[in-house]
Amino acid sequence: MSRSPVVLRDATPDDAEHLLSLWGDFLHRSMSPLEEMELVVKRARASETDRVVLAEYDGAFAGAVYLRLEPRSPFDPELAVNVVFACVLPEFRRHGIGHALVEAGVQLAEQKGVGQVRSASTSTSRAAHRFLARLGLAPVAVLRAGPTHVVRAKLSPGAPRVGSRTALGTVLAQRRSQRRQESAD
Numbered sequence: 001m002s003r004s005p006v007v008l009r010d011a012t013p014d015d016a017e018h019l020l021s022l023w024g025d026f027l028h029r030s031m032s033p034l035e036e037m038e039l040v041v042k043r044a045r046a047s048e049t050d051r052v053v054l055a056e057y058d059g060a061f062a063g064a065v066y067l068r069l070e071p072r073s074p075f076d077p078e079l080a081v082n083v084v085f086a087c088v089l090p091e092f093r094r095h096g097i098g099h100a101l102v103e104a105g106v107q108l109a110e111q112k113g114v115g116q117v118r119s120a121s122t123s124t125s126r127a128a129h130r131f132l133a134r135l136g137l138a139p140v141a142v143l144r145a146g147p148t149h150v151v152r153a154k155l156s157p158g159a160p161r162v163g164s165r166t167a168l169g170t171v172l173a174q175r176r177s178q179r180r181q182e183s184a185d
Contacts, residue, residue, distance in 0.1 A: 006100045010045070011052035011064060013038040018061040019052070022087040053104040055088070055097045063088035065101040067108055072116065080116040081109040102135055 011019060016037040027036050044050040049069040055062045065086040072080045083105035088097040102119070109117050119137055121128035 004096065004100075005058045006062070006096055007056045007059075008053050008100055008104050009056070011041050011054040012045075013041050015052075015054055015061075015064075016041055018054070019064055022064055022089070023085055026085065051104075051108065053101065055092075055100055057092050057095055057097060060092075061089070062092035062095070063097045063101060065104060067105050069108065069112060069114065078116075079112065079114045080118050081105050081112070081114050083117060083119040086119065098131060099135075 016034055019041065020033055020037045023037070023040075024033055027033055027040075030036065031039075041052050044052045044066070051067040052064060053067060054064045063086070066084050068082045068084065069079055070082060071077050083102055086098065086101045088101070102117075105117050105119070109115075117137070118140075119132055120143070121132060
């Protein structure tokens with residue numbers, strides 16, 4: 001029986017620097033990135049529903065995942081385990097790290113008697129979509145996001161939109177119309 005070089009463990013605040021290399025782009029920067037990542041880990045450790053699991057490969061940091069136990073929806077109180085921000089460092093891909101991180105989510109679901117495991121990936125990550133599909137996770141929804149001001153502008157089509165080509169076109173058309181009227185007078 002061969003021993004796997006992949007070891008999973010709960011992250012500690014001392015792991016914040018490693019986690020920063022994976023998740024630094026997702027922080028909202030209210031404080032120093034390192035302090036903020038330490039706070040993320042401390043909150044997860046204190047939570048009954050969240051876990052940050054770190055993967056090591058032959059003793060080296062290789063990846064991590066954030067696990068969260070929460071209701072499936074506001075209308076369905078049944079719990080699900082969300083496997084989010086599952087990331088593997090590029091040099092450790094295709095070594096079983098991703099499988100191990102998803103396995104941590106499945107183990108949590110089994111321990112808590114939860115019947116569903118969910119995950120998400122960016123819309124542009126074809127490799128992540130294929131990986132999750134191979135593990136039996138099917139798409140169930142499309143989550144869309146947009147800046148509030150853009151959505152507001154789309155909801156109020158009559159209002160001129162600052163910085164858009166249609167607003168500029170409208171202004172130029174109004175000026176041309178005014179010039180025509182002035183030259184006709």
